[in-house]
Amino acid sequence: MFDAVMDSRPPDAAAVGTRPWPAPLRTDQAAALRLYLQAVAAYEQAAAAASSAQARPEIAPLRRVAQRVVDSLRDDSAPLLGLCTLKGLKTPPGRIVRTHGVNTMILAVALAQTAGLPRLVQVQVGLAGLLHDLGRDTGMAAAPHGIATVNALLRFRAIEDVAVLAVAALCHDATVAPAASSEDGVAAIVRIADAYDTLTAREGLDGSPDLVLAFLLRNRSAGFDAALVRCFARCLGMYPPGTAVQLEDGSVGLVMRAALPASPAGPLVRVCCKADGTPVAEDVWARSGVRVVTSVDAAAFGIDPAQFFAPRA
Amino acid sequence: MPGGTVLAVFHAQGRTDGAGSGGTVRAGAAPALTGWVMADFHEDTTRAIALLSFQGGAASFTPVRGEDGAAERSVVRTVVELLERAASDPDATPHVAVLAQVLLPWLAEQHFLAVQVDARGFRACRVACGAAPALSAALAAAGVREVLFKQGMAREELDRFASALYRGRRGDLAAALWGADLGSIVVRFTDEFCFTAPPRLGAWTAVQCARWSSEQDDLVSAFDAGPGPASPGVDWRNLVAPATGDPARLARLRLDTPSEAATRWSRTLAEIGARHSEPVTRAAAADALGRLGEALLDCHKLTWLHDGIGPLQRTEPDATGQAPPWLEPLLDRFTTEANARALGMLFEDRAADAVEVAAARQVLAALPWAVEPLGALMEHVDSMQGRKTLSLVVAAAASRAPERLVAYAEKQPLFAAQNLAYILGRIGDASVVPHLARWARSDDERVRVEAARALGQIRAASAAAILCELLDDPESHVRQSAVWALSRSGDLTALSRLRTILFESKAFRDRRAEEREDFFRTYGRLADDAAFAEMVERLGQRKFISTGWNTELRRGAALGLGESGRPEALDVLRTHQNTRDAKLRQACASAIAVLEARLSSPHLADEDDWCEPAQIGAGPVDGSRFRLEARDV
Numbered sequence: 001m002f003d004a005v006m007d008s009r010p011p012d013a014a015a016v017g018t019r020p021w022p023a024p025l026r027t028d029q030a031a032a033l034r035l036y037l038q039a040v041a042a043y044e045q046a047a048a049a050a051s052s053a054q055a056r057p058e059i060a061p062l063r064r065v066a067q068r069v070v071d072s073l074r075d076d077s078a079p080l081l082g083l084c085t086l087k088g089l090k091t092p093p094g095r096i097v098r099t100h101g102v103n104t105m106i107l108a109v110a111l112a113q114t115a116g117l118p119r120l121v122q123v124q125v126g127l128a129g130l131l132h133d134l135g136r137d138t139g140m141a142a143a144p145h146g147i148a149t150v151n152a153l154l155r156f157r158a159i160e161d162v163a164v165l166a167v168a169a170l171c172h173d174a175t176v177a178p179a180a181s182s183e184d185g186v187a188a189i190v191r192i193a194d195a196y197d198t199l200t201a202r203e204g205l206d207g208s209p210d211l212v213l214a215f216l217l218r219n220r221s222a223g224f225d226a227a228l229v230r231c232f233a234r235c236l237g238m239y240p241p242g243t244a245v246q247l248e249d250g251s252v253g254l255v256m257r258a259a260l261p262a263s264p265a266g267p268l269v270r271v272c273c274k275a276d277g278t279p280v281a282e283d284v285w286a287r288s289g290v291r292v293v294t295s296v297d298a299a300a301f302g303i304d305p306a307q308f309f310a311p312r313a
Numbered sequence: 314m315p316g317g318t319v320l321a322v323f324h325a326q327g328r329t330d331g332a333g334s335g336g337t338v339r340a341g342a343a344p345a346l347t348g349w350v351m352a353d354f355h356e357d358t359t360r361a362i363a364l365l366s367f368q369g370g371a372a373s374f375t376p377v378r379g380e381d382g383a384a385e386r387s388v389v390r391t392v393v394e395l396l397e398r399a400a401s402d403p404d405a406t407p408h409v410a411v412l413a414q415v416l417l418p419w420l421a422e423q424h425f426l427a428v429q430v431d432a433r434g435f436r437a438c439r440v441a442c443g444a445a446p447a448l449s450a451a452l453a454a455a456g457v458r459e460v461l462f463k464q465g466m467a468r469e470e471l472d473r474f475a476s477a478l479y480r481g482r483r484g485d486l487a488a489a490l491w492g493a494d495l496g497s498i499v500v501r502f503t504d505e506f507c508f509t510a511p512p513r514l515g516a517w518t519a520v521q522c523a524r525w526s527s528e529q530d531d532l533v534s535a536f537d538a539g540p541g542p543a544s545p546g547v548d549w550r551n552l553v554a555p556a557t558g559d560p561a562r563l564a565r566l567r568l569d570t571p572s573e574a575a576t577r578w579s580r581t582l583a584e585i586g587a588r589h590s591e592p593v594t595r596a597a598a599a600d601a602l603g604r605l606g607e608a609l610l611d612c613h614k615l616t617w618l619h620d621g622i623g624p625l626q627r628t629e630p631d632a633t634g635q636a637p638p639w640l641e642p643l644l645d646r647f648t649t650e651a652n653a654r655a656l657g658m659l660f661e662d663r664a665a666d667a668v669e670v671a672a673a674r675q676v677l678a679a680l681p682w683a684v685e686p687l688g689a690l691m692e693h694v695d696s697m698q699g700r701k702t703l704s705l706v707v708a709a710a711a712s713r714a715p716e717r718l719v720a721y722a723e724k725q726p727l728f729a730a731q732n733l734a735y736i737l738g739r740i741g742d743a744s745v746v747p748h749l750a751r752w753a754r755s756d757d758e759r760v761r762v763e764a765a766r767a768l769g770q771i772r773a774a775s776a777a778a779i780l781c782e783l784l785d786d787p788e789s790h791v792r793q794s795a796v797w798a799l800s801r802s803g804d805l806t807a808l809s810r811l812r813t814i815l816f817e818s819k820a821f822r823d824r825r826a827e828e829r830e831d832f833f834r835t836y837g838r839l840a841d842d843a844a845f846a847e848m849v850e851r852l853g854q855r856k857f858i859s860t861g862w863n864t865e866l867r868r869g870a871a872l873g874l875g876e877s878g879r880p881e882a883l884d885v886l887r888t889h890q891n892t893r894d895a896k897l898r899q900a901c902a903s904a905i906a907v908l909e910a911r912l913s914s915p916h917l918a919d920e921d922d923w924c925e926p927a928q929i930g931a932g933p934v935d936g937s938r939f940r941l942e943a944r945d946v
Contacts, residue, residue, distance in 0.1 A: 230556070
């Protein structure tokens with residue numbers, strides 16, 4: 001049974017079913033990781049400048065990052081979406097660098113692309129996602145974070161550049177502002193991406209991406225735009241990248257690439273444990289068409305998604 | 314050999330002599346080239362704009378030799394001529410002509426380095442042509458490392474490219490080129506633009522779970538209390554299937570323009586500041602609104618603030634007379650000396666955007682509580698110009714509530730009240746007349762003078778009536794100020810009163826000559842047809858012995874005619890300019906000069922009416938022409 005559903009060949013060689021597997025993931029993943037870390041660094045730089053009396057943050061580097069995220073997601077969304085499983089990076093001195101802004105940017109741009117928004121708008125959406133929590137990282141924590149963020153955004157040189165971002169930051173903070181206006185696309189998108197990344201940061205099964213997605217899809221009262229949430233779900237797939245899942249043969253793996261809509265091939269799953277719990281060290285991929293039974297708590301099976309999405313090679 | 318031109322912008326790192334690494338111009342399928350590269354120097358790095366011509370080898374350039382500036386300029390001229398020829402050559406490939414049209418405008422104003430390309434590499438020398446910063450330097454600074462033009466590009470695409478270049482040179486060039494979405498023009502960037510030290514994962518540890526704050530508690534609670542930890546499972550297809558209205562909904566999604574977004578920004582902050590249930594949040598929002606207001610003032614975008622807080626301000630009750638707490642931080646920031654001065658300079662700037670000025674006035678009008686701090690600020694400003702600038706700001710703040718200014722002024726020492734009276738006049742609204750009427754009856758002569766000056770700024774019949782009363786004031790300076798004010802207000806209802814004083818009042822004859830002259834001039838300035846005819850008649854009333862009051866009347870009539878602004882008055886005055894009466898002759902000459910000046914420049918603005926309050930006791934200084942206000946003495 002195990003052999004029937006597992007394939008140790010690289011995914012692109014296992015072109016079975018109705019679609020070919022995409023190009024080897026590892027190459028794309030390395031480029032995506034580089035971009036992800038650059039985004040984290042650019043955000044950190046901007047946050048440091050915004051909290052400094054001497055320096056002023058620049059929007060141009062952040063816009064460049066957002067542009068590259070737009071291009072990268074357009075080419076292949078899986079690698080960057082997988083990296084959204086990282087919720088922080090712990091530096092050697094023990095400081096934790098938040099990656100929530102970068103994750104929100106990636107998720108928001110992915111949603112904007114699925115919704116068919118123009119490229120330039122996607123960049124604004126990405127920037128709004130990236131900077132929606134800037135106030136929290138600039139030492140302005142005394143104010144509610146939506147307001148702290150708009151104060152931090154005022155440190156940028158041109159108000160024209162940050163006005164849309166400020167509105168999104170205000171609207172996404174439910175503690176200070178009513179839910180985003182139905183016409184305000186950027187704020188509505190950031191709100192969904194922010195909620196998804198926040199909820200998937202929880203420990204245990206509660207933070208399982210598929211459950212969070214189900215919550216967003218079924219919960220109509222939380223101020224999320226229903227049409228956009230459906231778009232978001234179509235973009236991420238039933239089991240979004242980073243979800244630990246149990247396959248029909250009992251083995252457990254990690255979703256590396258979401259299933260394309262209406263595709264019978266299902267998600268691309270990297271098998272991490274056999275049915276008997278034995279860890280699988282080598283690259284073993286579930287074969288196309290194998291049914292996922294349910295999502296599971298990755299930690300309970302000793303699975304570290306970062307090991308697969310952000311290898312330190 | 315096919316004809317065509319390829320333009321490439323490339324980067325030659327670290328070499329200014331052009332030798333070596335700079336030669337990687339991508340010419341696509343171009344044949345072997347003997348052409349030219351035009352480039353410029355930026356510090357010690359060459360960023361080249363290459364213009365490679367391979368039109369069948371027909372294009373030839375004057376060779377550049379050494380550092381001879383004349384030869385260099387000759388090269389530029391030759392290249393430009395080539396482009397001009399290409400632009401008008403019907404046999405040239407279409408995109409060459411288009412390229413020439415796009416590039417010629419900025420070719421004419423760039424710095425260039427002409428570089429000869431041959432088998433051995435580059436030989437370079439500098440060419441200066443115009444003074445504008447080089448485009449290629451801007452490209453390099455923006456991280457652009459290569460621009461490739463493919464053959465057969467469309468005109469629209471080149472236009473988009475050119476437009477992105479021009480737009481980007483004022484801002485983020487890389488973003489502008491990226492946003493232009495060019496299919497046949499490949500723009501390559503370098504990562505180093507953003508990241509001087511690209512981060513490495515190194516010893517970092519990934520964090521999988523995090524709970525950053527309690528602000529998402531509601532969301533987490535909703536999740537926990539929601540449908541339960543159930544995977545979408547079999548419902549998936551139904552859950553994600555687009556609903557009927559989804560396409561329309563998504564099509565309606567829109568991105569606010571910066572002005573819409575900034576307006577929404579200020580309005581949202583104002584609403585939070587005014588209506589949020591938590592005082593701490595209200596205060597934070599108010600402070601943020603103040604910061605935003607200051608930033609918008611700094612970048613001259615107060616329209617956005619006005620559009621944001623305007624609707625809310627109109628619905629905000631002000632029963633207690635105190636500023637709403639949500640506006641207080643904005644008030645505090647706008648009443649700092651630097652910001653008040655900036656606002657005043659905006660009002661003074663005749664080239665300023667009228668919409669922006671109007672918005673600034675309306676924002677200040679929404680902040681009547683600014684009157685007191687701004688008034689206090691004026692007391693500490695030493696220069697007259699500084700007080701004038703500030704007075705414009707105070708006037709705007711007091712425009713909807715002049716009683717605030719009056720109440721404040723009455724508590725101030727005279728020198729401060731004088732400035733505030735002037736400001737009341739600057740408001741120029743009939744609503745301030747009752748306050749000025751009270752001041753016009755003050756026992757203090759100096760207060761009456763200021764009230765008269767302020768009333769002169771107001772175009773209202775009630776103001777003119779009070780000024781007419783002041784024409785009989787016991788004090789000369791008050792009367793003179795009143796008559797100046799009347800001439801400025803242009804209210805014809807004062808004519809009959811003036812006529813009575815001039816021609817019937819015995820007491821008028823005993824007044825100072827300067828005062829009498831100003832009365833006559835004012836009469837002339839306000840004169841209707843009947844008054845004009847009367848002055849002509851008075852001027853013509855010769856007596857055999859021209860002495861006494863009749864002479865004074867003739868002189869006064871001449872001065873009045875000079876202020877009438879009517880061309881026919883010139884002929885009348887000229888018939889009397891050679892009269893034997895020296896004083897009358899002088900009056901006619903002065904009146905003719907004034908009248909000619911007025912006729913030649915009918916829209917000539919009167920000199921600025923700002924002045925320091927008149928010093929009581931000193932006589933007015935006569936100028937070459939009628940002055941509308943007192944000068945500093």
